[in-house]
Amino acid sequence: DAKTTQPTSMDCAEGRAANLPCNHSTISGNEYVYWYRQIHSQGPQYIIHGLKNNETNEMASLIITEDRKSSTLILPHATLRDTAVYYCIVRVNYQLIWGAGTKLIIKP
């Protein structure tokens, strides 16, 4: 079973920051949080991952709470091409356990 819970869907206006929350209250100390997205039934695309520190790359930022029980993925300037299903995943050993994800719709 997935160790994460996410909203089923979210909307965001184009050009604004999209903030996607994720709860992982049962995460263990050595388990990483990964984010992927899947655009229109393409293969999932890796976005970012972290353990306990906040992370940033060219695609997004990942904010992890101090107790590690939740995190937020931030897309700083959302575009229409960011419309996708976003998956927050806790990696258990080498396995990615996939939940249902959040369908993010970017509106013009």
Next chain:
Amino acid sequence: SAVISQKPSRDICQRGTSLTIQCQVDSQVTMMFWYRQQPGQSLTLIATANQGSEATYESGFVIDKFPISRPNLTFSTLTVSNMSPEDSSIYLCSVGLAGLSRETQYFGPGTRLLVL
């Protein structure tokens, strides 16, 4: 990251037949994974395919139904045997690339299978 290709990209098959899906990576990788994504659903891991050893199957998946080959560090195949309409899904391969924080998985484009 890695460039991963899958063949075929899609297929329509008759029940009772088998289909072999190929996954090719542009670099040598130790760990390869096969997933199934049923319509409207999330991804489910079928098996892990490491070169030089038998594939490790997840609960609910068996080798007779989903035989896997891993002849080298850049290639793997998944066969969907004796297909039924319930096998209609997207089949995805992924590879694990080592990094400072252990393996990150990168995915191929998927094979869309429709069984009639």
